[in-house]
Amino acid sequence: MNSAATALQTTDEPSETGAQQIRDAIRDAIVERRLSPGTKLSESDVGNLFNVSRTLARAALQALSYEGLVSVEKNRGAFVAYPSPDEARQIFAARRLIEPGILREAAARITASEIQHLRQLLLEESRLIGERGQTARRAEIKASGDFHLALAEISGNAIMQRFMEELVARSSLVIALYGQSTISSCGHNEHGDIVSAIEAKKLDHACDLMVHHIAHIEADLDLRERKGQGLKEAFDL
Amino acid sequence: MNSAATALQTTDEPSETGAQQIRDAIRDAIVERRLSPGTKLSESDVGNLFNVSRTLARAALQALSYEGLVSVEKNRGAFVAYPSPDEARQIFAARRLIEPGILREAAARITASEIQHLRQLLLEESRLIGERGQTARRAEIKASGDFHLALAEISGNAIMQRFMEELVARSSLVIALYGQSTISSCGHNEHGDIVSAIEAKKLDHACDLMVHHIAHIEADLDLRERKGQGLKEAFDL
DNA sequence: GCGCAAATAATCGTATACAATTTGACCGCA
């Protein structure tokens, strides 16, 4: 009960409708890379899968399209988003632009117990890195993003928090598509360094670390057009 | 044909579905303050108004709720959002956090013709300020936001552009609720100063101007809880 | 055997229908 149950919506109502649950379930599947970019998400299939009508399935897919996680093409259907290299660059540019500001806000109002919570997240993260298996990999992916989301939550700005949720989720898609090294979180413990800098009240340094951290993630990408449709390249190599 | 038709979606498909048109129409009505915060938007009414079924009306309202412009309460309906003072503060905090970064990005890649375009927007804006009448007021409200949106568009980051669209739209709601002086755009020509600073390549100064500009808008607000429900205060004063 | 057109199947876009929930009113009673 650590997947969707943990998604404690900060300001939303507990459960607006069934479509929300479906949306969250699909989102988690996308973020944890159980659904690959480009996968078709037919309304009927989704509906059958969750034992609801097409109406709700459609609503969930629409919601995900607003978050940029699925792309709906008119009269053709919904697909797990397949971010272009340019979109990928924009996502990381947005993170470089936003996250330092969030970090400053968060550092200004962070409490001791919140720092404790952050450190606990880091511990969990490194534990997962040491483990083997697909489920550990997926949990690690989520944990890596959760650090950034926790920072956004601490900042106290629900709007920025939502923006970050979108950016982190889309980053996961980008890394799934263009990531080179097996794991995104670079070997070095960059998250931990950021927390230490925050704790030491070295804000400028913490921001620097954050910007570099994001740059490192992006540097691990191979941003070349290689869509699934281009099956020529599948043989040209 | 200057209202919804002008909403040239930068990256979206030209017309995914009819729900999009309804969404845009309602959004424009909200942003231009033809719809007051708290107004009930019944699915049937919206559907009848646009001569479509409840299905499309509902989809449009859902979309607007994702943008924070309407709030849907379970089993109760949709209402034009009524941002709380705290939400208002978060909106402006987000703008202070985001807009300097957008400005820097935009300034780095701005072209001469784009500067020209910005100046034209400013001209239009001041023309509207001089005019009388409700329609001029509404156009002025939109024009004031369009400057910030134009900057976001120039920045070349579609994601940040979308974030800004949401923030500007929600700002309009906040100003409608809590604004004191009749018009939001302070008497001084702050937008023009920003353009000048960009043109002069004085980036730091431009960012300062932008932050102060946002602060000025926020300073014009009277952020006090005065919800329709809180009728106690209606007598306590 | 191959390419192209027409029929077929699958899927989406929208409308309508029914069930569930809320809201407000009406009515009886203290």
Add this chain to the structure above:
DNA sequence: TGCGGTCAAATTGTATACGATTATTTGCGC
């Protein structure tokens, strides 16, 4: 008159149905 309960009207939540569009396959002529 004021209060509580029951019922009806309105509105939303969800499902189903039908028309439109796109993809696929079949069949024919070459």
